[in-house]
Amino acid sequence: MDDIRAPDRASSISTGVRVWPSKRYAKMHRDSIEDPEAFWDQQARKLEWQKTWDHVLEWKEPYGRWFVGGKLNACHQCVDRHVHTWRRSKVAIYWEGENGETRVLSYSTLFREVNHFAHMLLSLGVTKGDRVALYLPMIPELPVAMLACARIGAVHTVIFSGFSAQAICGRIGDTRAKVIVTSDGGLRRGKIVPLKDIVDQALPACPSVENVIVVRRTGQAIHMREGRDHWLSKDMTGAHVFVEPVAVESSHPLYVLYTSGTTGKPKGIVHGTGGYMVFNYVAYQWVFDIREESVYWCTADVGWVTGHSQIVYAPLSHGAAVVLYEGAPDYPAVDRWWDIIEKYGVSIFYTSPTAIRMFMRHGEKWPARHDMSSLNLLGSVGEPINPEAWYWYFRHIGGERCPIVDTWWQTETGGIMISPTPGIDPLALKPGSATFPLPGVDVAVVDARGNELEAGETGYLIIRKPWPGMLLDVYEDPARYREAYWSRFPGSYYTGDFAMRDEDGYFWLLGRADEVLKVAGHRLGTAEIEDAAIAHPAVAEAGVTGRPDELKGETIVLFVTLKEGIPPSDALKKEIADLLRETIGPVAAPGEMYFVDSIPKTRSGKIMRRVLKAVASGKDIGDLTTLEDEASVEEVRNALARLGHTGAPPPADSSH
Numbered sequence: 001m002d003d004i005r006a007p008d009r010a011s012s013i014s015t016g017v018r019v020w021p022s023k024r025y026a027k028m029h030r031d032s033i034e035d036p037e038a039f040w041d042q043q044a045r046k047l048e049w050q051k052t053w054d055h056v057l058e059w060k061e062p063y064g065r066w067f068v069g070g071k072l073n074a075c076h077q078c079v080d081r082h083v084h085t086w087r088r089s090k091v092a093i094y095w096e097g098e099n100g101e102t103r104v105l106s107y108s109t110l111f112r113e114v115n116h117f118a119h120m121l122l123s124l125g126v127t128k129g130d131r132v133a134l135y136l137p138m139i140p141e142l143p144v145a146m147l148a149c150a151r152i153g154a155v156h157t158v159i160f161s162g163f164s165a166q167a168i169c170g171r172i173g174d175t176r177a178k179v180i181v182t183s184d185g186g187l188r189r190g191k192i193v194p195l196k197d198i199v200d201q202a203l204p205a206c207p208s209v210e211n212v213i214v215v216r217r218t219g220q221a222i223h224m225r226e227g228r229d230h231w232l233s234k235d236m237t238g239a240h241v242f243v244e245p246v247a248v249e250s251s252h253p254l255y256v257l258y259t260s261g262t263t264g265k266p267k268g269i270v271h272g273t274g275g276y277m278v279f280n281y282v283a284y285q286w287v288f289d290i291r292e293e294s295v296y297w298c299t300a301d302v303g304w305v306t307g308h309s310q311i312v313y314a315p316l317s318h319g320a321a322v323v324l325y326e327g328a329p330d331y332p333a334v335d336r337w338w339d340i341i342e343k344y345g346v347s348i349f350y351t352s353p354t355a356i357r358m359f360m361r362h363g364e365k366w367p368a369r370h371d372m373s374s375l376n377l378l379g380s381v382g383e384p385i386n387p388e389a390w391y392w393y394f395r396h397i398g399g400e401r402c403p404i405v406d407t408w409w410q411t412e413t414g415g416i417m418i419s420p421t422p423g424i425d426p427l428a429l430k431p432g433s434a435t436f437p438l439p440g441v442d443v444a445v446v447d448a449r450g451n452e453l454e455a456g457e458t459g460y461l462i463i464r465k466p467w468p469g470m471l472l473d474v475y476e477d478p479a480r481y482r483e484a485y486w487s488r489f490p491g492s493y494y495t496g497d498f499a500m501r502d503e504d505g506y507f508w509l510l511g512r513a514d515e516v517l518k519v520a521g522h523r524l525g526t527a528e529i530e531d532a533a534i535a536h537p538a539v540a541e542a543g544v545t546g547r548p549d550e551l552k553g554e555t556i557v558l559f560v561t562l563k564e565g566i567p568p569s570d571a572l573k574k575e576i577a578d579l580l581r582e583t584i585g586p587v588a589a590p591g592e593m594y595f596v597d598s599i600p601k602t603r604s605g606k607i608m609r610r611v612l613k614a615v616a617s618g619k620d621i622g623d624l625t626t627l628e629d630e631a632s633v634e635e636v637r638n639a640l641a642r643l644g645h646t647g648a649p650p651p652a653d654s655s656h
């Protein structure tokens with residue numbers, strides 16, 4: 001933690017009042033953009049390096065390598081660094097099980113468990129650079145396993161525990177992980193999710209996996225294959241073990257995390273060590289104004305990037321006390337989260353707009369039952385937050401005392417890019433705006449040709465300069481890395497988001513501009529869903545679009561054409577929905593499904609998404625001359641007519 005201290009937080013709340021960014025922030029940002037290397041050189045000194053870097057940045061477009069020549073260890077930053085100070089007895093993790101069980105891990109306990117785990121990985125032959133898949137529920141062993149991998153220089157790939165056997169196969173097939181770590185089960189709404197059984201289903205198709213480490217959580221009987229499957233024992237050696245953290249090169253990969261893009265296959269986003277850790281360390285201070293006494297709770301699953309950066313690497317590198325909750329937000333009752341805030345005295349709370357909207361529906365009587373006066377800062381991430389939800393969050397959760405940091409970032413950016421920074425200086429907030437880029441972050445809103453737009457105009461969000469948290473690559477797919485991020489606006493990183501900058505310079509993030517959906521904050525590629533649907537034997541073609549949804553932000557609308565002679569039916573709809581759930585995960589279940597004669601496509605075979613969107617939302621298609629999908633006006637008219645577009649969505653049973 002730094003010595004940066006924001007003044008009293010209440011003074012940073014002046015919603016609706018025109019106040020430009022503070023002088024301190026403005027100077028910091030200006031300096032960082034004028035001389036990024038000097039700026040990042042200073043910031044990087046806040047971490048403990050085993051060897052100092054020779055160059056701050058080596059930029060060979062599109063690859064940025066940060067702190068070249070430097071050596072460090074991410075686990076050392078998050079654990080060892082603290083156990084040599086008074087923080088050894090400070091709480092690292094307050095864990096709350098869904099069933100009410102609790103565990104409290106101090107930094108010294110975390111140190112012991114991480115060493116123990118690292119020792120087990122070593123004994124199974126895992127060494128620097130090997131990939132380890134982690135398929136675990138939200139239990140302390142998940143961060144422990146991540147840190148243990150980092151300690152020995154192994155590369156973790158966390159697979160969200162809501163994913164299916166097929167998703168596990170895809171990720172393990174791509175990374176060729178040697179070991180997978182799982183648990184007997186996980187708890188979700190009082191029921192056991194049989195994680196080890198799911199892994200068993202996946203393993204026959206994952207030849208790279210030599211060993212399975214199993215954590216005991218739920219206690220039901222599971223199959224353990226002799227020689228391959230090993231329990232994570234609590235006292236493997238009976239004594240404390242110490243595993244020396246491996247000092248890795250700054251650009252040594254820390255992890256691979258899969259996320260959806262515009263093609264059928266999720267991309268393995270690779271993050272390095274030095275740049276990622278430096279960026280997250282400073283961003284965490286600026287955005288969350290972390291203090292020694294803070295109790296911080298980010299409700300994301302560790303399986304997403306938010307969990308990686310904002311539950312594990314950023315807070316633990318600061319020696320913060322983190323709450324980790326295993327289960328569903330509304331189990332056993334709608335006030336479970338508010339109960340947890342009261343119980344642990346949470347001071348910083350970070351969640352998603354979808355969750356806030358869900359709680360809004362249930363009403364303010366639930367938070368009102370709890371004393372949440374410990375809170376002093378709130379955060380939001382994953383999707384745009386609508387002003388109505390913002391105000392509800394501000395009033396009923398934050399008691400009108402707490403600024404809300406609306407943080408815009410992506411799996412690829414590694415850390416928060418655009419957000420208020422109460423840790424630097426207070427600033428007037430505008431509900432629904434993520435406000436300003438962090439120091440060192442150079443973003444712009446441009447038109448299709450890359451020209452910067454005037455205030456008030458909507459365009460594409462790009463990042464004009466490399467930043468330390470940037471992805472290293474797409475795992476073993478450099479062509480895709482170049483194509484997805486660096487080809488559309490030469491010299492700049494393309495985010496895939498629409499944005500607008502207002503007259504005061506505030507940024508407004510307006511959702512995805514590419515073929516990616518955000519359903520309840522989860523990223524899903526339209527092509528990924530289409531591919532999964534086409535795998536059903538009755539389906540000839542599939543087209544997916546998103547429709548705005550009051551709760552989830554966006555919901556999936558699926559258009560399907562069936563093979564010759566197969567009659568549409570509700571049973572078939574259910575089968576297709578189940579298949580999507582199974583292939584991708586429960587978030588991929590479509591909100592609506594329509595059987596149609598044909599999926600509108602251009603002559604070159606591209607799905608006309610604007611047509612699908614217009615039909616799904618019952619909206620007018622708008623100006624046909626600016627079609628993004630390169631179809632002719634005539635083609636679009638015909639396609640609309642064929643889908644019977646009347647300005648209203650087709651009836652649910654629309655089957656021609």
Ligand code: WTA
Binds near residue numbers: 304383406408409
């Ligand atoms: C969206 C999540 C508006 C955006 C950390 C981005 C947001 C995508 C915000 C990345 C926000 C994230 N306001 N939109 N505060 N935060 N997004 O990779 O479309 O799961 O491109 O990373 O989420 O999603 P991802």
